[in-house]
Amino acid sequence: MKKVNIKDVAREAKVSVSTVSRVINGSAPVSEELKSRVIDAIKRLGYKPSYIARGLRSGKTKTIGFIIPDITNPFFPEMVRGVEDFLRKKGYTLILCNSDQDPKIESELVDMLMDKHIDGLLFTGAGERNKKLEVAVEKGLKVVFLDRIMEGVNASYVISDNYGGMKALLEHLWKVGYKSYYFINGSEETFSARIRYKAFLDFIEEHKIKNYHHVFSSFSYEAGYVYTKKVKQMPDVIIGGNDLIAYGVIDALEEMGLDVPKDVGVTGFDDILFSKHYKPSLTTVRQPMYEMGRKAAQILIALIEKDSVRKRGYVLSTEVVIRNSTR
Amino acid sequence: MKKVNIKDVAREAKVSVSTVSRVINGSAPVSEELKSRVIDAIKRLGYKPSYIARGLRSGKTKTIGFIIPDITNPFFPEMVRGVEDFLRKKGYTLILCNSDQDPKIESELVDMLMDKHIDGLLFTGAGERNKKLEVAVEKGLKVVFLDRIMEGVNASYVISDNYGGMKALLEHLWKVGYKSYYFINGSEETFSARIRYKAFLDFIEEHKIKNYHHVFSSFSYEAGYVYTKKVKQMPDVIIGGNDLIAYGVIDALEEMGLDVPKDVGVTGFDDILFSKHYKPSLTTVRQPMYEMGRKAAQILIALIEKDSVRKRGYVLSTEVVIRNSTR
DNA sequence: CTGTTAGCGCTTTCAC
DNA sequence: GTGAAAGCGCTAACAG
Numbered sequence: 001m002k003k004v005n006i007k008d009v010a011r012e013a014k015v016s017v018s019t020v021s022r023v024i025n026g027s028a029p030v031s032e033e034l035k036s037r038v039i040d041a042i043k044r045l046g047y048k049p050s051y052i053a054r055g056l057r058s059g060k061t062k063t064i065g066f067i068i069p070d071i072t073n074p075f076f077p078e079m080v081r082g083v084e085d086f087l088r089k090k091g092y093t094l095i096l097c098n099s100d101q102d103p104k105i106e107s108e109l110v111d112m113l114m115d116k117h118i119d120g121l122l123f124t125g126a127g128e129r130n131k132k133l134e135v136a137v138e139k140g141l142k143v144v145f146l147d148r149i150m151e152g153v154n155a156s157y158v159i160s161d162n163y164g165g166m167k168a169l170l171e172h173l174w175k176v177g178y179k180s181y182y183f184i185n186g187s188e189e190t191f192s193a194r195i196r197y198k199a200f201l202d203f204i205e206e207h208k209i210k211n212y213h214h215v216f217s218s219f220s221y222e223a224g225y226v227y228t229k230k231v232k233q234m235p236d237v238i239i240g241g242n243d244l245i246a247y248g249v250i251d252a253l254e255e256m257g258l259d260v261p262k263d264v265g266v267t268g269f270d271d272i273l274f275s276k277h278y279k280p281s282l283t284t285v286r287q288p289m290y291e292m293g294r295k296a297a298q299i300l301i302a303l304i305e306k307d308s309v310r311k312r313g314y315v316l317s318t319e320v321v322i323r324n325s326t327r
Numbered sequence: 328m329k330k331v332n333i334k335d336v337a338r339e340a341k342v343s344v345s346t347v348s349r350v351i352n353g354s355a356p357v358s359e360e361l362k363s364r365v366i367d368a369i370k371r372l373g374y375k376p377s378y379i380a381r382g383l384r385s386g387k388t389k390t391i392g393f394i395i396p397d398i399t400n401p402f403f404p405e406m407v408r409g410v411e412d413f414l415r416k417k418g419y420t421l422i423l424c425n426s427d428q429d430p431k432i433e434s435e436l437v438d439m440l441m442d443k444h445i446d447g448l449l450f451t452g453a454g455e456r457n458k459k460l461e462v463a464v465e466k467g468l469k470v471v472f473l474d475r476i477m478e479g480v481n482a483s484y485v486i487s488d489n490y491g492g493m494k495a496l497l498e499h500l501w502k503v504g505y506k507s508y509y510f511i512n513g514s515e516e517t518f519s520a521r522i523r524y525k526a527f528l529d530f531i532e533e534h535k536i537k538n539y540h541h542v543f544s545s546f547s548y549e550a551g552y553v554y555t556k557k558v559k560q561m562p563d564v565i566i567g568g569n570d571l572i573a574y575g576v577i578d579a580l581e582e583m584g585l586d587v588p589k590d591v592g593v594t595g596f597d598d599i600l601f602s603k604h605y606k607p608s609l610t611t612v613r614q615p616m617y618e619m620g621r622k623a624a625q626i627l628i629a630l631i632e633k634d635s636v637r638k639r640g641y642v643l644s645t646e647v648v649i650r651n652s653t654r
Numbered sequence: 655c656t657g658t659t660a661g662c663g664c665t666t667t668c669a670c
Numbered sequence: 671g672t673g674a675a676a677g678c679g680c681t682a683a684c685a686g
Contacts, residue, residue, distance in 0.1 A: 003663095005662090006663060006665095007663080015672080016672065016674075017664080017673085018666080018672070019671085019672060019673075020664095021664065021665055021666085022671095022672090024664095025665080027665080027666085028672095029671065030671070034672080049663080050383075050663055051443050052379060052383045052443075052662085052663075053383055053662070053664040053678090054663080054665080055379045056380055056663080056679070057663080057664050057665045057677085058664085058678085059678085063422075063443070070408070071398070071408055071411075072404045072405055072408050072600075074401070074404075074600070077399045077401075077403075077404055078399055081397070081398055081399050084398075084423065084424065084425055085425075088424070093422050093439070093443060094423055094424075095390075095420050095421060095422055096407070096411065096422075096423045097411070097415070097421075098408060098411055098412070112420070113420075115375050115376075115377075115378055116378050116379075116390075116420060117377070117379050221604070251604065274601050277548070278606075330679095332678090332679055332680085333679060334679080342656080343658075344657085344658095344680080344681090345659095345681080345682080346656060346657075348681060348682085352681080354682085355655080356655065357655070357656080358655060361656080376679080377678090377679055379678085379679075379680090380662090380679030380680040380681090382680095383662045383663070383664090383679080384679080384680050384681045385662085385680085385681065385682095386662085
């Protein structure tokens with residue numbers, strides 16, 4: 001049972017290969033008579049067109065690449081799922097790559113994906129500018145940025161309202177009576193950390209808060225843990241740059257004999273899977289991860305298929321989720 | 328800056344295309360003289376061979392597919408990472424697909440991946456036999472099963488020692504003084520649930536335990552929660568089919584006013600990321616997820632490149648991790 | 655060693 | 671409407 005190709009179908013249907021191609025792609029009118037003969041032959045032979053050959057001819061591979069820092073970070077799986085679900089429905093296929101936020105690896109990945117002739121790229125990378133990517137975009141590669149905006153690259157993006165979410169969270173804390181703040185943020189290199197910091201700064205200023213502290217670290221459990229242990233003067237509330245950090249904060253606090261939220265409040269950002277089951281359950285800001293992935297995929301496909309050049313940015317809204325790690 | 332192809336290189340180096348091909352692939356000896364001219368030309372032109380054209384010719388795409396139930400399940404990301412890391416080093420690229428364990432989707436996915444001419448497939452699916460897959464294997468598709476063995480398909484596999492792990496866990500519980508057991512297991516359809524159940528049964532028999540209970544449910548937090556609430560007579564220890572179930576058990580127990588581990592012990596299986604941070608931290612059995620992925624990828628590549636027909640099964644060892652959810 | 659050439663399977667002019 | 675034929679970029683016989 002060898003692979004049947006378009007020639008076999010043509011022979012079976014007693015038409016030319018071009019006619020077969022035309023009925024498959026609907027690229028030109030074909031008489032009902034021939035059309036049905038072809039369709040019959042295809043069924044009979046179980047013919048499937050080869051993506052490879054098609055790709056060679058048309059330059060389209062129905063494949064898109066997705067570069068993320070690390071699938072092992074609980075923030076990403078839902079996003080990936082959102083992307084994959086949408087893509088599959090559209091007949092596209094997903095190549096997943098982990099970059100560990102390393103600009104060098106990111107560049108290699110872009111190269112490699114270009115070599116594989118992806119039709120488009122979803123990118124969630126380090127903040128840094130990436131020459132390879134910029135060149136690729138100029139060459140016409142369709143790219144949409146996910147969860148980041150990259151300067152110097154004129155491309156569409158999907159992010160969530162980090163600023164608004166953080167601001168709303170802080171206002172809530174203020175209203176509830178927290179008056180001194182300690183912000184253990186993620187890495188300064190990161191788009192989200194910077195924008196969350198900005199929201200914090202604005203908040204501080206608006207309320208003329210004197211008693212606060214901010215530090216950039218990294219988006220990890222360990223960072224939260226370590227930096228909490230270093231805190232000299234305990235604030236009313238410790239704000240974690242994301243949920244992972246908040247977990248570390250909570251555990252460190254507990255070890256230090258402090259009760260959350262009685263002695264000090266803790267908040268996170270993202271609302272990853274476990275935050276509602278953490279002890280205490282985490283007050284945080286929910287980002288619509290799945291929806292972000294989905295939306296980004298949608299935009300990318302539109303870019304590819306409609307060839308709409310219009311650059312678009314989407315900012316999905318976030319939501320403050322109040323649970324038991326704050327009073 | 329249009330795409331440069333092998334002809335351009337040939338012209339630039341004043342040699343034939345076959346010479347260029349030969350130096351690229353090292354498929355036949357080429358004089359130093361020409362070789363260096365070609366290499367020069369390649370550099371000068373920034374030439375990159377096209378995977379597509381190559382794939383059309385050779386049938387190889389340097390792409391492998393990976394079908395998993397759901398990347399959103401914390402069990403899988405590490406595995407995927409193990410796969411991707413290895414694959415990338417070997418110059419392969421990973422197409423990731425979520426099947427939700429739905430046999431129908433699994434079949435479609437297999438078809439789709441075959442259409443894309445993947446060189447090999449990694450499969451972690453429902454337990455059921457899958458006709459499409461069996462056919463694909465017969466046609467020569469290289470497949471390795473991950474975390475499952477599929478009956479009726481003669482293919483390599485990588486699993487971890489579920490039986491041994493569960494057995495060791497139970498022996499530990501016995502030794503520590505737990506005498507009555509309640510096992511809330513995953514879905515019966517699932518290879519892991521069945522084999523863990525078998526270990527349980529053997530344990531029960533060997534120790535002539537009278538006071539025990541077992542139920543198949545599903546590998547989810549909710550299952551653990553719901554089934555715990557239904558427990559009539561509280562045992563000494565509740566064994567979760569995996570960590571997610573155990574989390575649900577712990578939370579339900581807490582709501583019921585029971586203390587873990589004082590009143591009742593709880594155990595899980597897998598040792599996913601959060602289990603060491605759960606409150607109480609979870610006694611469980613660690614599966615080497617990353618290593619499993621890596622190993623499976625390694626075997627698959629060997630199958631593809633060495634064309635070694637020899638079927639191989641790997642059983643990676645598991646490890647009991649004792650923490651605070653048991654005494 | 656090196657070059658010429660025939661495809662891989664498909665789409666797309668270009669004639670009829 | 672339909673078919674013949676020219677490639678897409680590459681590899682691998684086949685000659686020399």
